[in-house]
Amino acid sequence: MNREEIVNGLIEGKIKLYQVEKYTSSANEAVDIRREFIEKFSSSSLDKIADYTLDMEKASKKNIENPIGTIQIPIGVAGPLKVNGKYCNREVYLPLATSEGALVASINRGCSSITLAGGVNTNIISDKMTRAPVIKAKSASGAIEVKNWIENNFDELKSLAETTTNHGKLIKIDPILIVGSYVYPRFVYSTGDSMGMNMVTIATEKILEKLENENDAIHIALSGNVCVDKKPASINMIEGRGKSVTADIIIPEDIVKTKLKTTASSIVEVNIAKNLIGSASAGSMAFNAHYANMIGAIFLATGQDVAHVVEGSLGITTAEDRNGDLYFSVNLPDLPIATVGGGTSLETANEGLQILGVSGSNKVLEFAEIVAGCVLAGELSLVSALSAGHLARAHKELGRE
Missing domain, CATH: 3.30.70.420 (Hydroxymethylglutaryl-CoA reductase, class I/II, NAD/NADP-binding domain)
Known part of the structure; x- marks a missing residue:
């Protein structure tokens, strides 16, 4: 059966999408035929989706069904970020995949302030995965x-x-x-x-x-939803799931003023009013400004299961004014991540892990500390921008439509 006959079979409903591989000699050929059918069915042109470098033979076996190509998301870098952890004790550049203007710039500002202050302190609280x-x-x-x-x-x-x-x-x-x-x-x-x-x-x-x-x-x-997988849940906040990580830092008063353009007392008030009281008033399970932004961007860049962003967004941000210096912390009780298996084997995702130096075995706890540092950088920058009244201006300059 030639290509035209297979496409016509799909159009007429005689061949199902998942059956295309039976009539082709390779996964790449099946991808092209399936995409041609979708183009005809939807009267669309998918030239960009067709332009990819991933090994679709490999991906079709473990990562995707009925493939027609790939999407592309811009990836930027923020850093350097100095991490002072048990498993990661060095400077890193963060690969961040996002289409939200101003996000990478904001995280970059947080990285700059953190590194200037001596680095973010990271700790692994626990490491576990659940099935209930x-x-x-x-x-x-x-x-x-x-x-x-x-x-x-x-x-x-x-x-x-x-x-x-x-x-x-x-x-x-x-x-x-x-x-x-x-x-x-x-x-x-x-x-x-x-x-x-x-x-x-x-x-x-x-x-x-x-x-x-x-x-x-x-x-x-096999799953009774007490796991709790890919949903926000109090039990995961309390018991933890995946990697449970904390990150904190003390930023001297002069850096708060010169780099973050605000004061420790202003940051503390925004954190209490927004992240704590505001979240409680709304019944939120996430007492933070935007963990999901950093989790989503670094997950996309490194091949993590994107549905776990909903778990990674859980957590509590704390801030204290210590005689003008700022104590700032983030707590991530539920961070399901990997450095082997799943989407981490996709070529572009693996390159993202290579940027961080955490591709392969015996690297996942190091990766967890880096993710926690990334979250603190982004959280610090946004809360600081809010306290200084700079958020709208940043989006006008960097992210407006």
Whole structure:
């Protein structure tokens, strides 16, 4: 079957989008045929989507279904940012993919102030990934029996889960929530340099097979939403998920005045009024100005799962006036990231990780510290701009339509 016949088959509905590879000799050919069909169906020209350098043969196996090409997002750099961490102790330039004018410039200003002040201090609080299935017993008392069985057999369940992976370790099963006859055990794993969702899913499925064999209960869904994956949740704020990281700095009064064009007391007031009281009044789970901007930009540049931006946006910003000097901190309890696997293997994303010097194994905690420093830089710059009344001017100059 030639190209024209395949395209006509798609138009007539005789061939499905996912079947194109069956009639072609390569993934690249399938991409071109599928895109030609979409062009005809939508009366559009997709020349730019067709212009890519990614290895689509490789991407089609692990990263994308029914591909027609790629999109391009501008990528800029901010820095240098001096990071003083246990895993990262050096200056870095931050790759940031975004179409929001003024964002990279704002983060760059934060980097400049931080580096001039001696660097941002970063710390890893915890490192874990979760999967929480929902199990149904016949009654509330039966649900309690399941809970007790899980707690009494932890060592055996840990060994069983770890037969499915060379890198994952079951740390704990906590909390185990009960609602009526439903049981929601939160399985908590360490996953190494991988973000680990697939890893913990497979390990948890192995445990559930044993649980059903030895209890009068069934598992309803492998994810019962207590994980909580790709949604904002208080449990992730409290318990943490992915990498839990903190970053803080003391910026001398003269740098606050000359670089940030404001004062520590003004920054503190904006932080309290906006990030704390304003967020609380709105019922927000994120007590910060714009963590999602930095998380989104660095995630896109390094091949992270973009849906996890909703988790990475959780966190609390604090600010203190210490006799004119500014103490400023960000807290990221829920940062699911990776330096191997998933989108990190895509060529452009891997180059983003290379810019940071964190591509490959044994680099993920270093990467987490860099991300925390990036978030602090952007948060510091925006809160400072707000306190100085510069936000609207910056967007007029750099980001207006």
